[in-house]
Amino acid sequence: MNRKEFRDLATPAEAREAIDSLALEAGIERVPLAEARGRVLVARLDAELDVPGFDRASLDGYALKARDTFGADEADPARLELVGEVHAGEEPDVTLEEGQAAEISTGAVMPDGADAMVAVERTDMDSEGDDVLVRTAVAPGDNVMFAGADVAAGERALGPGTQITPRDIGLLSALGVDEVPVKARPRVGIVSTGDELVRPGENLASERGEIYDVNSYTIAAGVEDAGGEAVLYPHAGDDQDEMERILREAADECDLVLSSGSTSASAVDVIYRVIEEQGELLLHGVSVKPGKPMLIGRLDDSAYVGLPGYPVSAMMVFRTFVAPAIREAAGIPEPASATVAGRLARQERFEEGRHRLMPVGLVTDGDGEPLVYPVDKGSGATTTLADADGVVEVGPETDYLEAGEPVTVTLFSPDVRPPTLFAVGEDDPTFSRVLDGLANPRYLSVGTRPGLRRLREGVPDVVVAAGPLEADVETTELGRWEREWGLVVRAGNPDEIERLADLIDRDLRFINRTTDSGLRSSLDATIADLADDRGTTRRELTAAIDGHDLGLRAHESPARKVIAGDADAGLGLRETADRLDLGFVPIGEQPVWVLANPDRTDKDGVRELEKALADVQ
Amino acid sequence: MNRKEFRDLATPAEAREAIDSLALEAGIERVPLAEARGRVLVARLDAELDVPGFDRASLDGYALKARDTFGADEADPARLELVGEVHAGEEPDVTLEEGQAAEISTGAVMPDGADAMVAVERTDMDSEGDDVLVRTAVAPGDNVMFAGADVAAGERALGPGTQITPRDIGLLSALGVDEVPVKARPRVGIVSTGDELVRPGENLASERGEIYDVNSYTIAAGVEDAGGEAVLYPHAGDDQDEMERILREAADECDLVLSSGSTSASAVDVIYRVIEEQGELLLHGVSVKPGKPMLIGRLDDSAYVGLPGYPVSAMMVFRTFVAPAIREAAGIPEPASATVAGRLARQERFEEGRHRLMPVGLVTDGDGEPLVYPVDKGSGATTTLADADGVVEVGPETDYLEAGEPVTVTLFSPDVRPPTLFAVGEDDPTFSRVLDGLANPRYLSVGTRPGLRRLREGVPDVVVAAGPLEADVETTELGRWEREWGLVVRAGNPDEIERLADLIDRDLRFINRTTDSGLRSSLDATIADLADDRGTTRRELTAAIDGHDLGLRAHESPARKVIAGDADAGLGLRETADRLDLGFVPIGEQPVWVLANPDRTDKDGVRELEKALADVQ
DSSP states (O other), rough: OOOOOOOOOOOHHHHHHHHHTTTOOOOEEEEEEGGGGBBBSOOEEEOOSSSSOOOOOOOOOEEGGGGTTHHHHSSOOOEEEEEEEETTTTTOOHHHHHHHEEEEOOOOOOTTTTOOEEEGGGEEEOTTEEEEEEOOOTTTTHHHHHHHHSSSSTTEEETOOOBOHHHHHHHHHHTHHHHHHHEOOOOEEEEEEEEEOOOOTSSSGGGOOEEEEHHHHHHHHHHHTTOOOOEOOOTTTHHHHHHHHHHHHHHHOOOOEESSSSSOOOHHHHHEEEEEEEHHHHHHHHHHHESSSOEEEETTEEEEEEESSHHHHHHHHHHIIHHHHHHHTTOOOOOOOOOOEEEEOOOEEOOOOSEEEEEEEEETTTTOOEEEEEEETTTSOOOGGGGEEEEEOOOTTOOOOTTTOEEEEEEETOOOOOOEEEEEEEHHHHHHHHTTTSSSEEOOOOOOOHHHHHHHHHHOOOEEEEEOOOOOOOOOEEEEEEEEEEEETTTTTTTOOOOTTHHOOOSOOOEEEOSSSHHHHHHHHHHHHHHHHHTTOOHHHHSSSSTTTEEEESTTTHHHHHTTTTTTTEEEEHHHHHHHEEEEEEEEEEEEEEEEGGGGGTHHHHHHHHHHHHTOO | OOOOOOOOOBHHHHHHHHHHHHHOOHHHHHHHGOTTTTTTTSOEEEOOSSSSSOOOOOEEEEOOOOGGTOOSSSSEEEEEEEEEEOOOOSSSOOOOTTEEEEEEEETTBBTTTOOEEEGGEEEEOOOOSSEEEEOOOOOOHHHHHHSSSBBOOEEOOOOOOOOOOOOHHHHOOOOOOOOEEEEOOOOOEEEETTTTEEESOOOOGGGOOOOOHHHHHHHHHHHHHHOOOEEOOOOOTTTTHHHHHHHHHHHOEEEOOEEEEEEOHHHHHHHHHHHHHHHEEEEEBBBTTTTTTTTEEEEETEEEOOOSHHHHHHHHHHIIIHHHHHHHHTTTTOOOOOOOEEESSSSSEESSSEEEEEEEEEETTSSSOOOEEEOOOOOOOOOOGGGGGGGEEOOTOOOOOOOEEEEEEEETTTOOOOEEEEEEEOHHHHHHHHHTSSSEEHHHHHHHOHHHHHHHOOOOOOEESSOOOOOOOOOOEEEEEEEEEEEESSSTTTTTTOSSSSHHOOOOOOEEEEETTTTHHHHHHHHHHHHHTTTTTTHHHHHSSBTTTTEEESSTTHHHHHHHOOOEEEEEEEEHHHHTTTTTEEEEEEEEEEOOOGTTTTSHHHHHHHHTTTTOO
């Protein structure tokens, strides 16, 4: 195992400098007006015409010479000879002389000789229809929008760097502009490597250790969010020649190449070789956690950043170092960074002296104050960020933060809305359906025991608990129902499993749940009763069950092992068996409680949940 | 002029209700994962597999049985027989017995029989390479990510109504999901009517009163902003049959039809007829300003809203009433409404008892406090909103707001950034170039005199003034330069115009600027000098100039009239003549000053301007 080590890690500031020095640029393109929304102008646009382009009637009425109405009023209207009419979209075919008027529609061109107009409501026609009686005096310019009054030719319309809004599109439309020069979106190539990676939608061979490629689509979405254009390259595997070919192709076609995925030494070797031959390595390794194994350099004329393989690390490094460079190249201003000040829910220790980017979730406590809790499923986890709301940055000199310490959370985006309800505990299909009817809840299915522990620590609003319950924490019951549990078996129950005792007495392969699960607690209680009946110990019986000690975390996983042929029976719910078209051997019913932190019962989200639970029994 | 009148105007609340009752809906579509960012899930997604799908090594090292390492330490390592190796992406071909270990790479499948692993750094190979010496004790599960630890099969992954972020795309990728069911974007048809409207990019016949169609692209951009899909229908003109055909086609193809553009009675008549024959009219006319002439109803199965013709009214009505309905149909949450509290810069009176949506601009005063000023170019103006930052709503019972009154501005969007510098005054090409180098300035070219008046009123930061100056307001000079002005004439000066006096003594058509302009002040001063020389009055001379009283607002407009053949000479700058390839007859030089409100000289934007002006003379 001969691998390049990360020595002399760069600081985050040095990493930012290195990326800045790549001077990412994407040039200019012209886009049609209909596609200009959100794009960034590269040059000033001056008006090339007057808007309106003519003196324009603002009302329906009569064009006239203002001086012909001087002194006119209701008692003594001015009588003007009607000599024509002008409609919108028509060229006037009349010129007014003294004492004359022309009928005119809103938006029409003022005829020559007219210098004002009067609204139709302030006039009468004489009985013959030849003259119009004007019952008010008007001043020159009244009810006329003069040419250029809206925008005048030569006027500065939009400056360079303007990010085009619908309102700017209104201005550009008025000027007749149908194409605008904007900053091109930087093309960002994404090269994913690693033999074990499979694109979503394709078949996965878990037995060979294959996993879905998380980084490609996630980073691509991040690129688009930052105003870039993401180009996904075919998956390169660990074939060195193929990887090299794809890297060179991406460098040729893109402004920035991001590699991601493989943690294998051979992939790193190829990247080193290509950079050495056709580029420059500026930086290798950054003192930030997560994110240490980061490369910054050039490949031919393209900028290059190597992202860590672990999805959470890759995304954090992307957000922190790469997205700002893409936004700058696209001319898009840094988003107004939405931050939330809160207190840390529990003590957090940091082992290494690295700058730390800590994904956190937010929950509102009983006083309406934000409570901040770290979200960490371990370094290989792919889904941590989906359960988080933002990031707390912690400097390398900090060894730990106390519970209650004030921290500032930078939200993942300004429109992140922390959940209205934060629930943890047992996986339960009924509860999941209830959540479907709520606005923006968060649920972490950690199991009954860890759920109760977290409630005790004061973080979640609500715990879902199932099975025999040792209540060592004060809670408020919001709802309760029963669920049927037992053995999930093959469709039609071909092994004719009839009761729990068959697992002990017959040669059957069983799949259990972990001890975190309330189902496991009910199972173990039932085995203990059976041991009493038989006059033996629980341990004696569990030792006779092939697979009792093999506990899976997820409530559907045992059933899926049965489908896969890896087991004859799995611990599960009747509902799961029905949904997956499997057989079911009932053992018992167990209660499911929804229990709230008593301090949180007044929270809107908790009240909403309580209301929704009223329909469940 | 027989036109339907707006009687019994509905309240804004009634208009909202009427739009809600249309129950705009767009159905469901399935989109590939790569296009899912920002879309809204219609159904809960549960995990259908465990992530990881196997027990996974978290490090490079050795898989082993934990109990074989009990008691091992640096002094007394455990010796295990090396029986194989497993790489990422490979199926293990080894099963561990007691006392055995297998080399394993990060991400690889744990072999049968192993229940933990040790990092390579904590081991040594014995000299023969057959055994590995483990210098630490490990517990079962150490350095192993168990199947389902990240996401477990059956677990709730994303709830209905989730607006998909890049982080959610990470979760979906991990689950192998490559297509998601999302709310379809509502299709919104935009039908623009009116004989006088021309699509941007086409040729405009101003003499016929044609203007560019502002509403179509602007409303389309608003529709896309709100999460809808805009469909622009061909421009219908005022041909009733054609308009009817297009309306019916749009109703057939879209979830919502918006008509906009024409103010003509015949267009309204067609819309009435089609609604009567194939729909339902719910509401006609809303007591809101701008926006009164609004229609709400149904056309066949499509919702229908008739927007006012004037662009500012159309956009305000769209934003206030229509955009929320589109967002709701698209499942997109209302944007976090960004508001700014400020003081009104000057008194504002409201004549009619209607609910008022007042477009306003924002400027920071000398104390760093937001000052709010109404932006209103008149009801026919198309470009008002491009100069505004947001809206102040004023209830119908309010007749006026005092200067200094606290008001709340709802920004057009949360990422609107009020300008860093607010300048007004004379149009000047040099100043415009200086602005190009600044971040987010705003410039209103209102002319020298109105600019000075506004500075006196305390609203803008800076005024640009040109020509003979009566300084009746205290200012701080930030910069000053000279510009050459005179007569812009046809290329090559075929009329051989040599001096100002030619306008008086010869039969030439001239185009002037308005009295707001500093150029006009310089021209009038020069004419006064000439009158002194000739022993006559200024009035005598100006009466002899054909076109002296015809003043255009824009600095380029006189030159453009020369190009169009409407005049022989226009008042203008040498720079304008050069840029438009016209001839130029110099008359004089005039000073241009950039003058700041003395209270604002410490503002960042003003300092930045002062720095930029240092390079100009």
